[in-house]
Amino acid sequence: xxxxAEARPRPYRSRSRLQHFTIxxxxxxxxxxxxxxxxxxxxxxxxxQLSRFPGNFEWTSVVNTSMPLxxxxxxxxxxxxxxxxxxxxxxxxxxxxxxxxxxxxAGTGSMLAWSLIxxxxxxxxxxxxxVLVAYGRLQPILVTLATLSIYQxxxxxxxxxxxxxxxxxxxKILANPNGPWGLLFVAFVVGFxxxxxxxxxxxxxxxxxxxxxAARAHAVRVRTVKxxxxxxxxxxxxxxxxFLAATTTAGDAxxxxxxVLTSIAAVVLGGISFFGGRGSAIGTVAGAFVLTLLINVxxxxxxxxxxxxxxxxxxxxxxxxxxTLIRRLVGMRG
Numbered sequence: 001x002x003x004x005a006e007a008r009p010r011p012y013r014s015r016s017r018l019q020h021f022t023i024x025x026x027x028x029x030x031x032x033x034x035x036x037x038x039x040x041x042x043x044x045x046x047x048x049q050l051s052r053f054p055g056n057f058e059w060t061s062v063v064n065t066s067m068p069l070x071x072x073x074x075x076x077x078x079x080x081x082x083x084x085x086x087x088x089x090x091x092x093x094x095x096x097x098x099x100x101x102x103x104x105x106a107g108t109g110s111m112l113a114w115s116l117i118x119x120x121x122x123x124x125x126x127x128x129x130x131v132l133v134a135y136g137r138l139q140p141i142l143v144t145l146a147t148l149s150i151y152q153x154x155x156x157x158x159x160x161x162x163x164x165x166x167x168x169x170x171x172k173i174l175a176n177p178n179g180p181w182g183l184l185f186v187a188f189v190v191g192f193x194x195x196x197x198x199x200x201x202x203x204x205x206x207x208x209x210x211x212x213x214a215a216r217a218h219a220v221r222v223r224t225v226k227x228x229x230x231x232x233x234x235x236x237x238x239x240x241x242x243f244l245a246a247t248t249t250a251g252d253a254x255x256x257x258x259x260v261l262t263s264i265a266a267v268v269l270g271g272i273s274f275f276g277g278r279g280s281a282i283g284t285v286a287g288a289f290v291l292t293l294l295i296n297v298x299x300x301x302x303x304x305x306x307x308x309x310x311x312x313x314x315x316x317x318x319x320x321x322x323x324t325l326i327r328r329l330v331g332m333r334g
Contacts, residue, residue: 027271030323031283031290034269038293045300056179062292063182064175064247068093068240069288072259073266074189075126075236077284078196078229080267081209083276084133084140086230089237089263091151092125093256096241098155101164101251111170118238125151126234130227148260155253164251174246185243186285193281205229209276262291268320 046054072089079086096118104114125147132143175182196202204225207215216222240259245251268274269290270283294315298308 027278027323028280028283028286031270031286034319035286035290035293038290038297042293042297042300045297049300057177060177060180060182062289062296063180063186064177064243066289066292067175067182067185068244068247068256069259069262069266069291070186070189070285071236071240071243072263073270073284073288074193074281075233075240076263076267077270077272077279077281078205078236079140079233080272080274081205081276081279082226082229083209083212083274084226084229085144085264085274086126086129086233086237087141087144087260088125088129088147088151089233089240090256090258090260091148091155092122092234092237093241093244093259094155094253095125095151095158096122096238097245097256098159098164098251098253100242100245101166102159104166104170104245106167106169111167111173115242118242119235122234122236122238122241123231124234126231126237127227129234130230133230134223134226152253152257155256159251159253162250162252162255166245166249166251168249171246171249174243182243189285190282197280201225201228206277209273209278211277262288265316266291268316271323 043053046052046058072093076086076089099118099121100114104110129140129144129147132138132147133140136143171177174185204215204220207218207220208222208225212222237259241256244255248255266284266287267279269287270279270281270285272279272281272284291312294312295308298311303311
C-alpha cells in the first residue's frame with residue numbers, strides 16, 4: 001500500500017514538468033513556425049513576380065539586412081527579461097555607426113581598434129542606463145528615453161550629415177555580399193545565448209524577471225545583475241551599429257532610429273514576456289528575420305508603401321494575440 005502511495009506522485013510530477021516545458025517552448029516554436037511561413041510566402045511571391053526562386057544574392061541581402069536588428073533584439077531581450085526596457089538602442093546604433101564611418105580606415109589595426117572602441121562605447125552607454133535604473137530607482141522607459149536623445153545628439157555631433165565611408169575589407173568581413181556570411185554571426189548569437197542561459201548571471205536575469213524580491217531574498221545581487229543586463233544590451237546595440245555600417249558602407253546619424261521599435265517588435269514576436277523571466281532570445285532572432293522578410297513580402301505583394309506600416313502593425317498584433325492564445329491553451333490542456 002505504501003509502495004502504491006509513493007508511486008502515485010511520479011506521473012503527476014512528470015506531467016507537470018512536461019506542461020512546464022511545453023508552455024515555455026510554445027512561444028519559441030510559434031516564432032520559428034511564423035519564420036518558416038514568412039520565408040515560404042517570400043519565395044512564392046518572388047517566384048510569381050520574377051519567374052525564378054530567390055538566389056544567393058537575395059538570401060544574402062535578407063541575412064545582412066537582418067543582422068543589425070538581430071543584435072539589437074538580443075540585447076533588448078536581456079533587458080526585457082529583467083522586466084526592463086531599453087529605448088536607447090537606436091541612439092547607440094546611431095552613435096557607433098557614425099563613429100565607425102568617420103574614424104575607421106583600411107588596415108587591420110584601424111578596423112580592430114575602432115570595432116573595440118565602438119563596443120566599449122556601447123558597453124559604457126549601457127552601463128550608464130543600468131546604474132540609473134538600479135541605483136537611481138528610475139523607470140527604465142524614462143531613463144532610456146533620455147539617454148536615447150543624448151546618444152542621438154552625440155551621433156549628430158560626430159556625423160552631422162550622412163556620409164563617411166567604411167573600408168571595403170570591413171564590409172567583406174561582416175557583410176560579405178558574395179554569400180550569407182552573416183549566418184556565422186547568427187550561429188555565434190545562438191551559441192552565446194545557449195551558454196548565457198546556463199551561467200549564474202543568466203539564471204539571475206530570469207530570477208529577477210520572475211520575482212525580484214524573491215531573487216533578492218536568495219542572495220541575488222539585483223542591482224549588479226541589472227547593470228550587467230543593460231551593459232550587454234548596449235554592447236549588442238553597438239555590434240548592430242558596426243554591422244549596419246558594414247552593410248551600408250557609410251554612416252548616418254539617424255539610421256538607427258528605426259531599431260527602437262523594431263527591436264521591441266522582434267522581442268514580442270520571439271515570445272519573450274514583458275512581465276519578465278520568460279522566453280528565449282533565439283525566438284527574438286527568428287522575430288528579427290520575420291520582420292525583414294515581412295518588408296520583402298509586402299514589396300513583392302505590390303502593397304502601396306503608404307500602407308506598409310499599417311500591415312506591419314496589423315501582422316504584429318495578430319502574431320502577439322496568436323502567441324498569447326496558444327500559451328493559454330497549452331497551459332489549460334497541460
